Amino acid sequence: MVRFAVVGTNFITDYLLEAAKSCPDFQLMAVHSRKEARAREYAAQWGAPLWFTSLEALAACPEVDAVYIATPNFCHKEYTLQMLHAGKHVLVEKSAAANAREWQQMVDTAKERGLIVLEALRTAFNPNYARIQEALPRLGTLRRSIFSCCSYSRRYDNFKQGIIENAFIPEMANGALMDLGVYTMNFMTGLFGKPKEITASAIKLYNGLDGVGTITASYETMLVTLFYGKVAPSGNRCEIQGEDGYMTIEGLNAPSRVTITYRDGRVEELPLEDIPFRKDLSYEVQAFIDMIQKGDGSEASFNERTRISLETMDTARAQMQMHFPNDDLG
Amino acid sequence: MVRFAVVGTNFITDYLLEAAKSCPDFQLMAVHSRKEARAREYAAQWGAPLWFTSLEALAACPEVDAVYIATPNFCHKEYTLQMLHAGKHVLVEKSAAANAREWQQMVDTAKERGLIVLEALRTAFNPNYARIQEALPRLGTLRRSIFSCCSYSRRYDNFKQGIIENAFIPEMANGALMDLGVYTMNFMTGLFGKPKEITASAIKLYNGLDGVGTITASYETMLVTLFYGKVAPSGNRCEIQGEDGYMTIEGLNAPSRVTITYRDGRVEELPLEDIPFRKDLSYEVQAFIDMIQKGDGSEASFNERTRISLETMDTARAQMQMHFPNDDLG
Numbered sequence A, B: 001m002v003r004f005a006v007v008g009t010n011f012i013t014d015y016l017l018e019a020a021k022s023c024p025d026f027q028l029m030a031v032h033s034r035k036e037a038r039a040r041e042y043a044a045q046w047g048a049p050l051w052f053t054s055l056e057a058l059a060a061c062p063e064v065d066a067v068y069i070a071t072p073n074f075c076h077k078e079y080t081l082q083m084l085h086a087g088k089h090v091l092v093e094k095s096a097a098a099n100a101r102e103w104q105q106m107v108d109t110a111k112e113r114g115l116i117v118l119e120a121l122r123t124a125f126n127p128n129y130a131r132i133q134e135a136l137p138r139l140g141t142l143r144r145s146i147f148s149c150c151s152y153s154r155r156y157d158n159f160k161q162g163i164i165e166n167a168f169i170p171e172m173a174n175g176a177l178m179d180l181g182v183y184t185m186n187f188m189t190g191l192f193g194k195p196k197e198i199t200a201s202a203i204k205l206y207n208g209l210d211g212v213g214t215i216t217a218s219y220e221t222m223l224v225t226l227f228y229g230k231v232a233p234s235g236n237r238c239e240i241q242g243e244d245g246y247m248t249i250e251g252l253n254a255p256s257r258v259t260i261t262y263r264d265g266r267v268e269e270l271p272l273e274d275i276p277f278r279k280d281l282s283y284e285v286q287a288f289i290d291m292i293q294k295g296d297g298s299e300a301s302f303n304e305r306t307r308i309s310l311e312t313m314d315t316a317r318a319q320m321q322m323h324f325p326n327d328d329l330g
Helices: A011-018 A036-046 A055-062 A073-085 A100-112 A127-137 A154-160 A177-194 A281-294 A298-318 B011-020 B036-046 B055-058 B075-083 B100-112 B128-139 B154-160 B178-194 B282-294 B299-320
Strands: A004-006 A028-031 A048-051 A066-069 A089-093 A119-120 A142-150 A196-204 A210-218 A223-228 A239-242 A245-250 A257-262 A265-270 B002-007 B026-032 B050-052 B066-069 B091-095 B118-119 B143-150 B197-204 B210-220 B221-227 B238-242 B244-248 B258-261 B267-269
Touching: A004 A011, A004 A055, A004 A281, A011 A028, A011 A281, A028 A036, A028 A055, A036 A048, A048 A055, A055 A073, A066 A073, A066 A265, A066 B100, A073 A089, A073 A100, A073 B244, A089 A100, A089 A281, A100 A119, A100 A298, A119 A281, A119 A298, A127 A177, A127 A239, A127 A257, A142 A177, A142 B210, A142 B221, A177 A223, A177 A298, A196 A298, A196 B197, A196 B210, A196 B221, A210 A298, A210 B143, A210 B197, A210 B210, A210 B221, A223 B002, A223 B143, A223 B197, A223 B221, A239 B036, B002 B011, B002 B055, B011 B026, B011 B282, B026 B036, B026 B055, B036 B050, B050 B055, B055 B075, B055 B091, B075 B091, B075 B100, B091 B100, B091 B282, B100 B118, B100 B299, B118 B282, B118 B299, B128 B178, B128 B238, B128 B244, B143 B178, B178 B210, B178 B221, B178 B299, B197 B299, B210 B299
Parallel strands: A004 A028, A004 A066, A028 A048, A066 A089, A089 A119, A142 A223, B002 B026, B002 B066, B026 B050, B066 B091, B091 B118, B143 B221
Antiparallel strands: A142 A239, A196 A210, A210 A223, A239 A245, A245 A257, A257 A265, B143 B238, B197 B210, B210 B221, B238 B244, B244 B258, B258 B267
16 A cells, blocks of 8 residues: 655646546545645545645655645655655656756655656556557658647636736746646657757747747657647647558547558557546556555656656757746756 | 640649630640650640740740740749740749749749749639638637648659659759648748748658658747658648637648637538539639739739748758759859
């Protein structure tokens, strides 16, 4: 049994706790919110015996083995280090850090202390992502990939009226790249590794937040383009083009339908596991629990993917002139 | 009646002549091919009373009013100027020239002589393109567009075996950008005008030809990405994202289905004209004939679009380090 605490009590924590019910070794022990009423209420709602308004107190609690952190990106590193120093494993929401340097500190600290730190990037642990990866050789020499994660955020309605919520504050290391681009980035680095070079463009909103962005990455035989945005809806058609056929992917975050159309017109539908909406989050929780229990070092490959993603996002931000206050911190 | 000659006798000339049958004022007068047997045969096939193997002789022929040029890109300028100097109007296949400087010479020469020069860019004259343009305001503030024209060229099979046909010779100002990218480029410049800036990437094949390319253009509120390639098949899903909904376009060159999906989920299908395959080429021929007959200066806007496209392609080529011998000519 792994005894969890959750830090942050928004909708994504709801989803994760709901999905975690199917993980037999997941036990919710504690809840943290800065507001006492919220902490009490959320603990009661999810049946957590303990609640905290102080991170120090949570860190000191001997009944917590692991912490899930779902706060705004700019405090991921600080909170993670605090928990690692207290001897707790950490599952941290994407984007795992504001930049690659922060992530390196987090990984180094976890290693030093024999603990697990892992980015909660849902697709990376989804078995249907592995199915896509396995099918790639059937496409022949790869020539182009297109990964898209664009939507109209409900919070953008407020934004346009001058009500700026956390997700629309660039100083919190938020925005389209950090919030949705990270899905497309991790999808790419998981399949193809580190690109040779990238070009990045963004359209910024009035407060400097990137509303939409595009990154094109060059690999040896192929160009990969990442689309992400928070201010317009999209069909989000994703495609991988090889010389022998192209694959279309519906649902980048949680692939729900994948087909290959071969050059001769033959269409093959990939047999996917039928994973109900949001149930996919249980895979990331289970992977994290397995890493803690088995200690087989399997977090290293996922952490390397996160590192490459953040490094590439750093390069993209430099090109798009998107600087975060976190970039100036030690 | 406008009496035409065609220079170049490949499949695109076939398509054009077939489509031109529905243009009442189109009359095929002459055919040019460098090989006499081919010129004779092609003239007989299409019922042209005259055939030429010499461009000088064709230029001197008083029975020809206008010339359609469908030779490799690198000789478009030279042939066009030759015909303009002889007092003939010119419809020239895309890409109209190897670069913007060449195109400017062509337009200047036509103007000086009171003649029409026009790029045979099919989509620009397709009434369904105008339908798309008219519907754009319904999408709200535009945020992203994706235009795609990727296919697996049959000539690429030969190319891989070392048989390099004209379309795969970069020194002829050919390649993915010049052959297919130009469609996506003109689609963009026709709808949105000149971009503020662009970034361009390409994957080159062993002889330096661009096999696939990607261009991302920045406009005031929007990013536009152009996909083109000759070495892999694609679903070629095109999309225009606005804050209020997104439009999907099937068939970039000859739009066959266009839908708008609004943010509330409502789907609207645009009523398009039902234009049989390749019949769309008749619109470019008819537009050219109208320009000759009416002399209303309506070629200027199309030529400006071609100029912006070529200028932007020049910028893209510089970034992709794709230099043509034509770039060094006067």
